[in-house]
Each structure stands twice: as C-alpha cells, then as structure tokens.
Amino acid sequence: MSTATNRPINRRVVLARHPDGMVKESDFRIEDEELGELGKGEVLVKQEAISVDAFIRTALNEVEGLHTATPIGGIIGTLGVGRVIESNNDDFAVGDAVSGGLGAQTYVQGSPTYMKIDDSKVPATAYLGALGLTTGVTAYFGILNCAAAKAGDTVVVSGAAGAVGSIAVQVAKIKGCKVIGIAGGQKKCDFLVNELGLDGAIDYKNDDVDAKIKELCPGGVDVFFDNVGGELLDIILDNLAMKGRIAICGAISQYGDQQNIRGPSLYLRLAERWGTMGGFVVSYYADQFEKAYADLGQWMEEGKLVMPETIEEGIDNFPKALVGLFNGANTGKMLVKL
Numbered sequence: 001m002s003t004a005t006n007r008p009i010n011r012r013v014v015l016a017r018h019p020d021g022m023v024k025e026s027d028f029r030i031e032d033e034e035l036g037e038l039g040k041g042e043v044l045v046k047q048e049a050i051s052v053d054a055f056i057r058t059a060l061n062e063v064e065g066l067h068t069a070t071p072i073g074g075i076i077g078t079l080g081v082g083r084v085i086e087s088n089n090d091d092f093a094v095g096d097a098v099s100g101g102l103g104a105q106t107y108v109q110g111s112p113t114y115m116k117i118d119d120s121k122v123p124a125t126a127y128l129g130a131l132g133l134t135t136g137v138t139a140y141f142g143i144l145n146c147a148a149a150k151a152g153d154t155v156v157v158s159g160a161a162g163a164v165g166s167i168a169v170q171v172a173k174i175k176g177c178k179v180i181g182i183a184g185g186q187k188k189c190d191f192l193v194n195e196l197g198l199d200g201a202i203d204y205k206n207d208d209v210d211a212k213i214k215e216l217c218p219g220g221v222d223v224f225f226d227n228v229g230g231e232l233l234d235i236i237l238d239n240l241a242m243k244g245r246i247a248i249c250g251a252i253s254q255y256g257d258q259q260n261i262r263g264p265s266l267y268l269r270l271a272e273r274w275g276t277m278g279g280f281v282v283s284y285y286a287d288q289f290e291k292a293y294a295d296l297g298q299w300m301e302e303g304k305l306v307m308p309e310t311i312e313e314g315i316d317n318f319p320k321a322l323v324g325l326f327n328g329a330n331t332g333k334m335l336v337k338l
C-alpha cells in the first residue's frame with residue numbers, strides 16, 4: 001500500500017460521549033486524520049468558517065430526536081464555508097468558495113456534497129448568517145410564512161439577539177411590524193433597541209416578562225416567533241391577541257433533556273383567542289428558497305439587514321463555541337473561524 005506524501009492533516013471534532021443535560025466541552029474529542037491522495041472526481045476544500053447552531057445539540061443524543069443522532073466517535077455535523085484548494089472535478093476549480101454540510105473539521109476531501117457560492121459581493125460567512133439556511137432563511141420563513149406577520153402586527157421574538165432571532169426581528173421590522181425582542185441581559189436588550197431598531201426589549205433574566213409584555217404590547221401579541229420554549233411560551237399564550245399566531249421555530253431552553261420537554265399548559269388560550277400555533281422546519285419551504293435569498297440579499301445590499309458575528313478562532317475552540325451558545329455567549333451569529 002502506498003502512503004500519500006505531503007498531504008494535509010485534517011483536524012476534526014468528534015463526539016466523545018452523549019451529553020447528559022447541558023452540553024459540555026468534555027463531550028467532544030479532537031482528532032487528527034491523515035488525508036490520502038485525491039481520487040477521481042474528488043475535491044479538497046479548506047474550511048474557513050463553521051456555523052455554530054443550536055440544532056447541533058439536538059443531534060448529540062443517543063436517541064434520535066429532531067435530527068439524526070451522531071454516533072460516538074462520529075464527526076459533529078455542522079454547516080460551513082470553505083474554499084477549493086485541489087480539484088479533480090470539472091465542476092469545481094481551485095479558488096471556488098463553497099458552502100454546505102462540511103462538518104466540524106479543517107478540511108473536507110471527497111466527492112462534493114456542497115454548493116458553490118458567490119462571495120464577490122458579500123463575505124462567504126454571510127451564507128452562514130443572513131443568507132444562511134439555518135439562520136436568515138429560517139427567520140424569513142418563520143416570520144413571513146409560518147407566522148404570516150403583516151404590517152401593523154405586534155411581533156414578539158424570543159432568543160431575539162441570537163442568530164435566527166436577530167434576523168427574524170429585522171424581517172418583521174422591514175415588513176412594518178411593531179417588534180419586541182426577548183433576550184438575556186441588558187447589553188443584548190440595548191443592542192436590540194439601539195442597533196436593530198426594535199420598539200422594545202425584555203431581559204428575561206431580570207425583568208418580570210409578563211408585566212413587560214403587558215406594558216409593551218397593550219393590545220396583546222399578534223405574532224410570537226419562538227426560539228426558546230418552556231415558560232416563555234406560556235407567558236405569551238396568556239398575552240395572545242385575538243387571532244394571534246405562534247410560530248414554533250425551536251425550544252433551546254428544552255434541548256438539555258429532550259425526553260422531558262415542558263409543553264405549554266395554557267394552550268387553551270388558542271381556543272379562547274381564536275389563535276393558532278404551528279411549527280416548521282426551514283427545509284419544508286425549499287420550493288421558495290430562491291425568493292428568500294433574493295429578498296434577504298436585497299435587504300442586505302440596501303443596508304436594512306445586518307448580522308453581527310461572535311467569533312471563536314480555531315477548530316479546537318469549536319466545543320467552547322457550542323457550549324457558549326447555550327450560555328448566551330453570542331450576539332448574532334456564532335462562528336468558528338479557521
């Protein structure tokens with residue numbers, strides 16, 4: 001057997017154990033892998049940035065949940081952007097920027113399962129943020145399709161200073177809604193009001209959320225875009241306006257113990273207020289992705305849509321970045337730059 005010479009070493013993050021409750025850095029292991037020669041039709045991509053998403057946590061349990069379970073020793077499934085550095089494939093040239101499910105690793109070698117992206121007008125990381133499937137595109141469909149927010153609606157978004165949340169609030173503002181964000185801490189609330197131009201913000205860690213919702217939404221909540229779940233969902237149900245709509249995007253407060261998720265106890269408010277509550281997964285809107293990319297891209301160009309980034313450096317810091325997501329370490333998109 002011949003050994004490949006001068007090949008890069010791929011450094012990757014694998015699952016060491018299924019997390020028990022909150023995810024910990026010790027749930028992961030970092031490994032080095034020697035890459036072989038490039039085969040026919042294969043491409044070598046150097047990853048430049050990894051998207052750190054809440055959904056990653058839901059794929060780490062032993063029991064399959066929202067997403068396919070990662071086996072012990074399996075590479076952590078993540079989205080990312082990178083650049084082709086070697087190619088035996090006519091469709092990919094050296095220098096092409098790509099985006100897709102690249103995994104938590106420094107290099108990706110094999111047959112391409114990702115797509116080419118145009119990073120001539122926006123930085124490649126925009127395809128993980130405002131133009132990212134699990135971020136901007138998720139927020140777009142959650143607000144406009146699932147919740148059907150329209151001008152004049154009072155919209156409340158939980159996890160509002162995170163990646164999906166910070167785009168959801170901006171899309172709702174662009175559409176002429178009154179928008180209130182819920183986030184942890186005064187700094188994030190100031191960011192929502194002063195930098196994203198929201199009509200109000202609630203610090204769920206320190207404020208009386210029910211009292212603040214009543215104060216800021218005197219006519220009730222027309223639309224709730226929920227990233228958090230748990231107690232917050234009940235508070236909003238109790239303050240729902242007539243014909244109010246709730247879009248379940250996720251429930252990050254419940255991801256530590258997915259076998260015992262706290263459901264809403266005030267769901268009868270839906271009957272009393274003629275309300276609706278629905279969920280969605282972004283991929284269900286695949287036939288409308290082009291429109292979402294066009295709108296989000298245009299709003300970015302017009303300066304109406306911004307995406308702050310929180311950055312960790314280096315693959316070894318991927319576990320730290322993921323743990324940070326569950327401690328509110330990020331404002332906007334959490335990325336690991338390589």
Ligand SMILES: NC(=O)c1ccc[n+]([C@@H]2O[C@H](COP(=O)([O-])OP(=O)(O)OC[C@H]3O[C@@H](n4cnc5c(N)ncnc54)[C@H](OP(=O)(O)O)[C@@H]3O)[C@@H](O)[C@H]2O)c1
Nearest residue numbers: 053054162163164183184227249250251252253281282328
């Ligand atoms: N339906 C879909 O297709 C789809 C697609 C992508 C993502 N999602 C969902 O979208 C949500 C946001 O995901 P993301 O990747 O963009 O993450 P993110 O919002 O960037 O980061 C998570 C944020 O959630 C907040 N948080 C963490 N634990 C919390 C808790 N126990 N209670 C309240 N807030 C908590 C933290 O902010 P604070 O400092 O404010 O606490 C943290 O910054 C998640 O629920 C995810 O599952 C759904």
